[in-house]
Amino acid sequence: MALIQHVMTKKLSRALLARHKAAPLCRSLHTLLPNEQKPPDPSSSSPSPLHLSPASQSLSRVWRSFSSSTTTAVSTEEYPNAHHPEAAEYLKRSSVAVEEDDKDPFFDKTSALMEVEDRPGALAEMLSYFAAHHVNITRLESRPSKKHYDDQGQGRLVFDMYVDFEGSRGIARVDALLQELGEHSRSLLVLDRTEVPWFPRQAWQLDTIANRVLDAGVDLTSDHPGFSDPVYRARRGELAQIARQYRHGETIPHIAYTPAETATWSAVFRRQDELLRRYACREYLDILALMKEECGYGPESIPQQADITRFLARRTDFRLRPVAGLLSSRDFLNGLAFRVFFCTQYIRYVTL
DSSP, rough: OOHHHHHHHHHHHHHHHHTSOOOHHHHHHTTOOOOOOOOOOOOSSSSSOOOOHHHHHHHHHHHHTTTSSOOOOOOTTTGGGGGGHHHHHHHHHHHHOOOGGGGOOGEEEEEEEEEEEOOTHHHHHHHHHHHHOOOOEEEEEEEOOOSSOOOOOOOOEEEEEEEEOOOOSSSHHHHHHHHHHHHHEEEEEEEEOOOOOOOOOOOOGGGGTTBBBOOTTTTOOTTTTTTHHHHHHHHHHHHHHHHHHHOSOOOOOOOOHHHHHHHHHHHHHHHHHHHHHSSSSSHHHHHHHHHHHSSSSSTTBBBOOOHHHHHHHHHHOOOEEEEOOOHHHHHHHHTTTTTTEOOOOOOOTTTT
16 A cells, blocks of 8 residues: 555656646645555455545545546556556556646636836835735736826836736635736736647657547548559558557557558659669768668668667657658647657558
């Protein structure tokens, strides 16, 4: 059971630190763990329940609030004992999806723009309202307003203050703060919250976008040369299924290409190789020579993605990843952010 509680704390700490705002809370959670754990009853044949101290129960409540969002499976390579039923359940619940971060009210943020007169103590006065309502500021900027002078002709400069702070409308202390800021500033504008579409923030999250293909394997358009070829469609479907089953960190499967596919590759390779020798730059030709030597590039066989990705990883830390078809520009660029290049494994139709 100590393993389960250790894993709970370790995974929770990672989730909190990933949000950049909860380091103090994360450090305090470590102090909640008891020094000793009640051992399970050896005479009991059924799994023993967890015996948590009041402090650990508090940790568990916080844990449940973070584990209520979308979860994914956890690799047993990182946690060898994850096959234990209770440990596996906690591990599964511990993988908090990043896309839920912005929906967690604990981390809601509000942005506001205020006009404040340029006078001694104006900034301190505005900040005092945040302190009085226990609202934490995360960002503060000030600049001279385009108005320059106030409406009363006093000749005072007016400053725009842009502020981000924790909390959102609907929370009593935030509503009270906004009301007070509106009363003591020349104007107050609460800015609309911008919804940013989810995007992967860790390489393993590419699994969630890799199958969002625009051209899904067997679903060829009617103007594709292979649309009426059942053999080609079946082959595309087979390779697409292999790509869909791939997960981040796995070895890319070896593909046994057919003689027809190899013949197509050979015809294209020979013609391209001739043109490259004539027009390609020296750097390109030097790398191509290395890939012919180490990755099996040549007219007689189609190189495997696993060999190419090993070659690339050693030199550039880039990797290939099999994909079933065409991706959107956004998803493709999301892969490049992690040095992952999505690449199909099928060969062009023979008549092209």
